[in-house]
Amino acid sequence: MITQTLRVPGAELTYDLDGSGPVLLLVPGGPADATAFTGLRPHLTDRYTVVTFDPRGLSRSPITGVPGADLVGEHADDVHRLLIALERGPAHVFANSGGAITMLEHTRRHPGEVTTLVAHEPPVSRYLGEMLADFPDIPAIYREHGVEAALGAFMAASGFDVPPPPAAPTPAEIEQGKRMQANFGFFFGHLMAAIGTWEPDLDALRATDTELIVAVGKAAAGTPAHTAGLELARALGRDAVEFPGDHGGFAGEPGPFAARLTEVLTHA
Template sequence: METRTLSLPDAEIVHDVHGPLPPADGREVLLVIGQPMTADGFSDLIAELPDRTVVAYDPRGLGRSTRSDGSALNDPSLQAEDLHVLITDLGAPVQMFASSGGAVAALALLAAHPEDVSRVVAHEPPVMGVLPDAELAERANDAVGRAYQERGWGAGLAAFLAMSMWQGEFTEEFLARALPDPAQFGLPDQDDGTREDPLLSGTSAPVTSYQPDLEALRSVGDRLVLAVGEQTGEAITARTTRALAEALGTEPLVFPGDHGGFAVGDPSHPGDPAAFATRLREVLAARG
């Protein structure tokens, strides 16, 4: 593995290259992206793909990547432009696996630079605006931010977990519930005073509020594959994926596990990276 830094006018994009560039077997680079998750979140999946040249990156301002643009917002459209430069440097086109907020950045990239990728597997993009209960979902998300600002990291993450695990549409009854006890999730209830978590602080608001360009995404055909975890059920990221697929006139493909099924994860709720990698290989090879 080689760690490289791509210098942009207002950012330094750190990325890890696993395997030779260009790939020795002539296949395209596989670029794996998340947000706010950084490159290290893909280590289990990459270990199951030893025959591929895989590149994982830290989005600007997250992990090892820096930014000097005066903003802390994680904007999918801006991340898409960073990815465009990175992919050009790697040797376009690439194949891509994109998770969560990274999947939203992948949607923005496909709309702006479809020539950059031959196939994107967008795994559970949390684009709330496509939901029939979008307004209630936004209010639930806002409550997470308030819990974090008012009570600290443990309370904020507990509220996020309760929201992200909720099955089905959000209701006024859900919004009226008391905030969960952080101890219920094994989280601290004391406030350490920090407010810099990218998941909870509001800096990722442009991700969940991103409006996909449906016309542009329809035009890319089978370059875009929407993917949903078989164990995610009716949680919000599965519902956003299915709603987006319906808007595009497609069906999401089912992958093993839940939202984090590509990582070993918590022993009480493990993923299966080997099974996930097998499914990913099938889908990446099936274009056309």
């Protein structure tokens, strides 16, 4: 695997390349970084040049100064800059959760740059209805009580299970824990609100030349992001495509998930 950096306005992005073949960019969601796809990547590198990266403000991609007012737009433009820097032509993209929001905005801003986009459970607020009304003010909890309280409230409201910490963490796991603590601070303090207020341009998404596939996790039914994915697909006049596992099925079931992703990309 090759790791490189790319200077962009207000940040420096760190990204990784592995494998050979057409480019498949994997975009993490929320506070996640490239390590979210550690289990998935090896199942794809025999067919694709897999590109992973840490979005601006997270882990290895620090920002300079204060976060911008339009983080979703900045993340979308960062993907545009990264794809240009790769110099490999149109790419396939798999994007999860908030990363799917990034890529939906990218599709509006940079039409035709992506061949196929699989947007997995994008949490589009307009489709959450009563779920959104019952959702706690996570940024306020973070400001008043810190990361741990905000994380507990966020995971419970999102329908996610909190994994137990490793009983005897390795130095690498300890370091990753520190990075994720900082990432959650950035997410709760800045990025979550930007994702929550984002609105899809349905006309642009319907008109795009990109093959747009909205995906949901088979085991995630009833959770907010799953519901939003179904409703977005319906608003676009298409059916959502089911993938193995839950909201993070690519980590929990990487082999079956990679097989399904390859199938979807092959037949798009």
